[in-house]
Amino acid sequence: TFDAYLYQLVENKQKFIAQIMTSKAPVRVADDVDETALSYSEIKALATGNPLIIEKCNLDMEVARLNMLKASHLNQVYSLEELVHRKYPAEITRLTERIAGYERDVELAKAHPKAQEGFCGMEVDGKHYTEKEDAGKAIIDVCTKMTGSDAVLLGQYRGFSMVLAYDGMSNEYRITLKGTLSHTVTLGADVFGNITRLDNALENLAGNLDAERAKLEEARVQLENARTELATPFAREDELAEKTARLKELNILLNMDEKDKTLIDEAPDEGEEPPMRKVVGLER
Structure with missing residues (x-):
């Protein structure tokens, strides 16, 4: 009935509002039923x-809902293509290179172990120190003589070059141990504590290597998952095609592809004369 049709329109309006207000899959476009003009065939x-x-x-x-789901699927496909073809391969390459660097630095640290007793020695500002306290004081002395923020070569420790830099923003002095990779340590005011921090950074290399290997494995898993998702077609493609075809059939059956002219507004009332057409040349 006509009442049923109008209630159907109200329901469709509510569904439209629900599309906009939902927090689920992203909806970029939603079509509203903005007019209720009826054709003769509809009435x-x-x-x-x-x-x-x-x-x-x-x-x-x-x-309309299935088309929005398909659009959301296509957006996901574009994101997955970015992950599969660019982000994850670049991340895997970066991690592979870092792992190789960590492996070499771990071997370098093992080749120059921390002394179990005493001090293994350190070169600071061109001078070799065999006592930990003297080496620590020499580091502090170079820090106090720095006049700018430019990094300077400080010396050598356990096979690694030491580069000293001052960060004016944080008001911190930092030593970067340079092997294949760079490993930065923030300095303090204690002469012994600074050397302990350098030793800790070198002892932590093996743990950092394990962490990078775990990241690489995770990136590979994510890449495979993304490839699997990318190869998955839109799950409701057949349903969309079937319902779209049926909708076209209904449009043909109901003659709704081409709207008839407006019904009552353009038709004259009973007993009313049709409007006279103006004839060019007869007006005065």
Whole structure:
């Protein structure tokens, strides 16, 4: 009935509002039913109780919803292509290179172990120190003589070059141990504590290597997962095609592809003369 049709329109309006207000899959476009103009064939269908008109209303909303789901799937495909072809391969390359660097630095640190007793020695500002306290004081002395923020070569320790720099923003002195990779240590005011910090940084290399290997494995797993998702087609493609085809059939059956002219507004009332057409050249 006509009332059923109007209630169907109200329901469709509510579904439209729900599309906009939802927090689920992203909805970029939502089509509203912004007019209720009826063609002659539609009114005939309603007047005769034709169920096709209600079916069409339901299909309009269902096809629109499926198209939005497909658009969301395509957006996900574009994101997955970026991950599969660019982000994850670049991340795997970067991690592979870092792992190789850590492996070499771990071997370098093992070749120059920390002395179990005493001090293994350190070169600071061109001078070799065999006592830990003297080496620590020499580091502090170079720090106090720095006049700018430019990094300077400080010396050598356990096979690694030491580069000293001052960070004016944080008001910190930092030593970077340079092997294949760079490993930075923030200095303090204690002469013994600074050398302990350098030793800790070198002892932590093996743990850092394990962490980078775990990151690499995770990146490879994510790459494979992304490839699997990328190869997965839109799950409801067949349903969308079927309902779209049925909707076209209904449009043909109900003659709704081409709207008839407006019904009552353009038709003259009973007993009313049709409007006279103006004839060019006869007006005065």
